Amino acid sequence: MTTFTDPHLSLVRPVEPRTPQGCEECLAVGTPWMHLRMCLTCGHVGCCDSSPNRHAGTTARPIVQSFEPGEDWRYCFIDEAVV
Template sequence: MAETEPCQHLTALTKLKTAPEYACPECLGLGDTWVHLRVCQQCGHVGCCDSSPNKHATKHFRASQHPVVSSAEPGEQWLWCYVDEEMADY
């Protein structure tokens, strides 16, 4: 069986962006809540996860095509690439 190449979007990261504060600004603006938060590793945008009603992290990816997010949850250390649908721990 042939080995697959690791996701280039994930392997290209050299420094991870973190959430400046624990909040989804778009949800706050709507008066909504969120389940978990994600941080765009290209621009630092913080958005709510797909378990949240508004799915702002995925909406940000669709609008910007920024491929990688990280979890903003305390104790979680993983990355997700929307383009390649691949996850990695860090």
């Protein structure tokens, strides 16, 4: 079995959520979101691809982690892979 080790995991830093109450951009303009993701390099909290505005998904924030209660998975937008 081959194990994929994402080289972008080296970018992960200890971060605090910048807006723990919700998506940073959606909060600023008053729009709804579905699920939240937090960037593990800067602490940005954004809404997922199922949300109307999709603020989490960008290669500028390469590694995100689910910001949903009970979830701890991570995703690399550069490699488009769960890590």
